Amino acid sequence: MDNSVVIVGTGHAGVQAAASLREEGFEGPVILLGEELDLPYHKPPLSKTFIKDAEAKPQPLRGEVFYTGNAIDFRPGLRVERIDLAGRQLELAGAGALPFGKLILATGSRPRLLPLPGADLAGVLSLRSLGDARLIREISAGCEDVVILGGGFIGLEIAATLSAAGRKVTVVEAVDRLLGRVVAPAIGSHVRQRLEAMGVRVITGTTISHLEGENGHVTAAVTSSGERLPARMVIVGIGVVPNIELAAAAGIETGNGIRVDGQMRTSAPDVFAVGDAALYRHWLTGDDARLESVQNATDQAKLAAKTIVGHSGGYGAVPWFWSDIGDMKLQMVGLPTGGDSHVISGDPAENKFSIYHYAGDRLLAIESINKPADHMLGRKMIGAGFSPSREMVAAGTDALKPALAAFEQAQSATAVG
Structure with missing residues (x-):
């Protein structure tokens, strides 16, 4: 029986999936397929430093030695034309068929x-x-x-x-x-x-x-x-459109993305989907979500690798995003869907402030401009399920940090008891 894992897509999700398989101890063949000829690269810098600096070079996600040193069979310049689920193989444009034991679709998205x-x-x-x-x-x-x-x-x-x-x-x-x-x-x-x-x-x-x-x-x-x-x-x-055509043509369930469960499995046995193209029920909102971010791609890829080697944990990563626009570092954590009120901390006139989104008394999300401390603390608070009062938010991080620590200590004591 073929014990290989073939990964379609060489963006953040695909490369992380290959890396995580090895980190999790997977010893079978790992084959990474990409349509581009370049070594896989970071995409966020393309809209900033790269396009304004004629001398700027792409930033590789991993050095070439990573692929050779970890026995990852990186194959650039290949396009998958069809997934043959019955035959457990991929049909490649001009390159014949490639069998797989398990398949990870990290097909990403394309501009609308x-x-x-x-x-x-x-x-x-x-x-x-x-x-x-x-x-x-x-x-x-x-x-x-x-x-x-x-x-x-x-x-x-x-x-x-x-x-x-x-x-x-x-x-x-x-x-x-x-x-x-x-x-x-x-x-x-x-x-x-x-x-x-x-x-x-x-x-x-x-x-x-x-x-x-x-x-x-x-x-x-x-x-x-x-x-x-x-x-x-x-x-x-x-906007962008998820690349779901390969999956849909193979009969894999799709919607506004390739539908996956909490372990990144699609409706087809031994086929997984991660990253921009993956549609799943988000643990924070209870609604279907398809998130386009490096964090989401990376965390889903890690989970898919864990699932393949036999771990059974579900997807519970806290979503976070960022964007650098001129002199503004915009950072977001959580999902504000369903929010009914918000609190502003900091001063927009100083180009440094955060907006805390609530549904009732529950903290849903934080959006920050040039307030990295708020963002990092927000990731911890939402991950722990801690919702600070509006008074604590107004008092700043000096009040939030001890309140979070006390909450986590109480939670730990309850779990032990």
Whole structure:
């Protein structure tokens, strides 16, 4: 019987799954398949240092010696065309079939396409891969005007980076505020103010009707109200779509992602899914969730490896995220879904504050700007199930730390008793 584990995808989830299998003592073959030719790399820096610095190099997730030293069979430049569950093998484009004992799908996600006239013009780009970042860096070096469609994390990170590099940047967001899907209005408003102060033009509540071009290259984005926004480069950041097609075609259960249970198993025996593409019932909210973050990818990959070697624990990682936008380090912990009130700690005028989200008296999430201590303590509090009073929050971390310690001591005493 084949005892190999084949991993499809070489992002954070795929590479961590390979590493964790070895850390957990798995001794069978580990094969890591990726479509890109580069050594697997960190994606967060692509929207920041990499695109503004012509000399910047990609940051490998692991050095080449990691793969050879741990007997991980890394195979770049391969695309999986089909999963044959009955035959327990993968059909590879131009490379025959590859059998597997167990399969981990770390297929990630891809940028949502822009359904507009002119979207196929040169200079209209999205950022998801190293190749995308190289192209953005190359074109931005020779252009003055950039239009970014979408006021989410990626779009705003790029906006801040290119503006700091001297480009005239306009952000166009269809809804009435930035980061509307992911953070509190106060955070979105603060981010907008800081971006505008550094010269970024932000237009909300507006859509683009079409893109104009000349000689096959984009020259402008035209808004629904008829305003013409000059642009030698248009970056599309309107969200992502999970890569579920391989799983769906094989008959594996999917929805807004590849559905998995608490141990990262899909509906198919010996097939797992982790990372951006995995859809699961979140322990914090009780609702279906598909989280797009390095933390989620890493923790799910670790759990899948544990499951494969025989551990039975479920997924209970505390979700946390971050984004660097100009001079703002935005950090989030927990999920604010279902919140009915919040408390602000710190001073937005100083560009240092946190928003604590509550449902009744239960702490759900904390969003921080340039308050790393709040974030780190928040990860501990939510992980422990501790909800501080609003008075404690107002008193700051000096009050929260001993309160958390006392809560954990009481919990430990109760468990022992």
